[in-house]
Amino acid sequence: xxxxxxxxxxxxxxxxxxxxxxxxxxxxxxxxxxxxxxxxxxxxxxxxxxxxxxxxxxxxxxxxxxxxxxxxxxxxxxxxxxxxxxxxxxxxxxxxxxxxxxxxxxxxxxxxxxxxxxxxxxxxxxxxxxxxxxxxxxxxxxxxxxxxxxxxxxxxxxxxxxxxxxxxxxxxxxxxxxxxxxxxxxxxxxxxxxxxxxxxxxxxxxxxxxxxxxxxxxxxxxxxxxxxxxxxxxxxxxxxxxxxxxxxxxxxxxxxxxxxxxxxxx
Numbered sequence: 001x002x003x004x005x006x007x008x009x010x011x012x013x014x015x016x017x018x019x020x021x022x023x024x025x026x027x028x029x030x031x032x033x034x035x036x037x038x039x040x041x042x043x044x045x046x047x048x049x050x051x052x053x054x055x056x057x058x059x060x061x062x063x064x065x066x067x068x069x070x071x072x073x074x075x076x077x078x079x080x081x082x083x084x085x086x087x088x089x090x091x092x093x094x095x096x097x098x099x100x101x102x103x104x105x106x107x108x109x110x111x112x113x114x115x116x117x118x119x120x121x122x123x124x125x126x127x128x129x130x131x132x133x134x135x136x137x138x139x140x141x142x143x144x145x146x147x148x149x150x151x152x153x154x155x156x157x158x159x160x161x162x163x164x165x166x167x168x169x170x171x172x173x174x175x176x177x178x179x180x181x182x183x184x185x186x187x188x189x190x191x192x193x194x195x196x197x198x199x200x201x202x203x204x205x206x207x208x209x210x211x212x213x214x215x216x217x218x219x220x221x222x223x224x225x226x227x228x229x230x231x232x233x234x235x236x237x238x239x240x241x242x243x244x245x246x247x248x249x250x251x252x253x254x255x256x257x258x259x260x261x262x263x264x265x266x
Contacts, residue, residue, distance in 0.1 A: 026044055027079050049210075054220045056238055065237065082099060099181075115156050122175075123143040125180075145157075147178045152171055178209075185216065187218070187219040190206065199223065231248050232247070236257050238260045
């Protein structure tokens with residue numbers, strides 16, 4: 001790509017299909033807008049229960065990749081599969097129905113709606129129910145209680161989302177995801193806006209979902225100390241390409257990765 005030094009050649013091999021299919025598989029994925037290349041030839045696979053972290057400088061293509069995988073925008077090249085199902089060209093709601101859950105950098109919660117109602121509406125949607133607040137409320141009480149308990153919000157069920165701290169809002173977004181029982185969770189900068197005091201608890205929660213529940217997690221995050229304590233592998237994005245993909249120690253020691261971060265130690 002223009003503007004990318006030769007030393008930024010990918011250090012990983014292209015993904016190959018083996019006998020045990022990965023839960024998520026990308027090959028040659030690209031996204032161009034008006035002639036501008038945003039993502040180019042991105043390929044990797046993710047195994048069941050794996051935690052894959054994405055890092056890279058601002059503008060490297062991390063959120064763009066999540067947008068393409070989740071169906072918010074459609075790839076202009078390549079193929080994406082979830083548990084063997086071809087997602088290429090499918091809209092976001094189809095991908096969610098097939099088991100792809102997504103959170104965003106900016107909260108999309110309704111400030112005037114209660115914590116419990118957020119989770120209940122998500123449960124209704126996941127089970128094919130109506131979005132109407134007044135319908136079938138009793139039928140989802142168990143799912144709501146369970147999701148709030150697992151995310152540490154059991155005591156905040158009646159609170160309005162607008163009254164929550166940033167850390168609690170992130171927990172609520174996770175609770176909304178969990179009632180849909182996603183096969184793969186895409187978490188886009190979950191620590192964004194969260195106070196330093198709340199980061200450890202949120203980190204522990206995400207780690208518990210991965211370790212204790214076996215959740216497959218892909219996460220974009222700028223807090224390197226958070227990622228290195230959670231990730232099985234780290235993917236480095238740079239200028240819309242996948243620069244490196246390896247275990248955390250190997251990635252942080254890679255000289256090419258260091259150069260991508262303008263010489264700053266990771």
